[in-house]
Amino acid sequence: MKVLKVLPLLILAAGLVFTGCKxxxxxxxxxxxxxxxxxxxxxxxxxxxxxxxxxxxxxxxxxxxxxxxxxxxxxxxxxxxxxxxxxxxxxPAPVVVTADDPLTAAVKDATKDHPSVTAAVADGVIKLTGSIEKAKWIKLKQALDALSPKKVDAAGLKIN
Amino acid sequence: MALQDKYKELTDAAAAAGVSDLQVREQEGVLYVDGIAPNGAAKDQLWAIYDKLDPNFLSGDLVLDVKVAIDAAVTKVKVITENSNLNIRKGPGTDQPIVGKAAKNEVITLVNQSNDQWWLVRTEDGEEGYAYAQYLSPEA
The missing domain is CATH 3.30.1340.30 (Histidine-containing Protein; Chain: A;)
Structure with a gap:
């Protein structure tokens, strides 16, 4: 009987001890x-x-x-x-490449004043051949990069 | 990720120069860097770094499309052709008929720039049409 009376106290005490440790x-x-x-x-x-x-x-x-x-x-x-x-x-949203038809038209506009450069567009890639002066090439590359091409392939372009 | 490393100096400089809406995306072996530069000098600086990292831009592994922010209050643009007159056309495209011309260094009115490549302009004579934006410089 004595144990039963003390038991709740013990549980309470144990609880307090554990809470203290936590x-x-x-x-x-x-x-x-x-x-x-x-x-x-x-x-x-x-x-x-x-x-x-x-x-x-x-x-x-x-x-x-x-x-x-x-x-x-x-x-x-x-x-x-x-x-x-x-x-x-x-x-990020995937890069959207301009379709070939509008891209071809825009490339034509951009290269109009650079008759020594020939541009061809296929699957979003602008492929350049011919030759161009460095200062003009920077301007042209800036204009082409603004047209959302897949890439500008100038490996065949001679920079003077 | 290799391309992002190659052009890290460029993208870091873009962020440092305050290029807004800066996006750097790599897709099928090409790095695309887009954004809006606060001014023309910031854009020129980025292109100089591009030229340094990839001399003459011959690798074809970067498409750098950084536009220059233009204040909505700008209504005048200066013609910056090399030496010839600037054609003003009926519509946005070199296949469009020429409706007027503006001389080099002439300052004309910017009507709108809803098309990135072709801005709608008006000359002092009242001729209105589209001119190639690369040959126009906003007047402060």
């Missing part, structure tokens, strides 16, 4: 934040800690960085589990 959420949060700041790849990640559960948000470069982030935070003392809500930026 790192506080705020301390864990500070430790995680410190670790995140030390790595430039995770400097933009934010963390919230509730009952040892670390919830991560913010942006990381890619999937690999996100997985690595998970592991590194889990290894920090006091972190029971990780909820990784870090996002990965959307990949």
């Amino acid at each position: 790192p506080k959420d705020a301390d864990v949060k500070a430790a995680v934040e410190k670790a995140l700041k030390e790595n430039p790849a995770t400097a933009g990640v934010m963390v919230m800690v509730t009952d040892g559960v670390a919830t991560l948000s913010g942006e990381v470069a890619d999937d690999a960085a996100k997985t690595a982030l998970d592991a590194s935070v889990k290894a920090i003392k006091g972190v029971k589990s990780v909820v990784n809500n870090a996002t990965i930026p959307a990949p």
Whole structure:
């Protein structure tokens, strides 16, 4: 009977002892934040800690960085589990190359004042032959690059 | 990624020069660098670096399309042809009939620049048409 009376007290005491040993959420949060700041790849990640559960948000470069982030935070003392809500930026839109017909017309406009240069357009590639002075070539290349070609192939062009 | 390394000096300089909407994309062996430079000097600087990294632009592995930001308040442009008159055409294209001419160094009115290559302009005589943008320099 005596034991039964003392039992709740014992449980309470045990509970208090365990709570005392457990790192506080705020301390864990500070430790995680410190670790995140030390790595430039995770400097933009934010963390919230509730009952040892670390919830991560913010942006990381890619999937690999996100997985690595998970592991590194889990290894920090006091972190029971990780909820990784870090996002990965959307990949850039693919480069759009001008279709051959409008590109051919635009190349014709751009090369009109450079009669020593011959240009041919195929699958978005502007292939140049002939010869041109350096100063004019810079101007021409600037004009051609502005037309959204796939590439400007000047291997056959002689620069004087 | 190799191309991004080759042209790292260029893309770093673009970011440092305040090029806005800077995009660096690699696709099928060509690096595409796009953006809007704050002024003509910044654009020239980037082209000088390009020429240094790939002399005479012969590799064909970079398409550098950096436009120069033009203040919406700009209404006057100067003709910067080498020595000839600048043709003003009915529509945007060299296949379009010539409706007027502007002399070298003449300052004419910029009506709009909705087309990157061909700007709509008006001369002092009131002739309106399209001129090749490369031969026009915005007047401050």
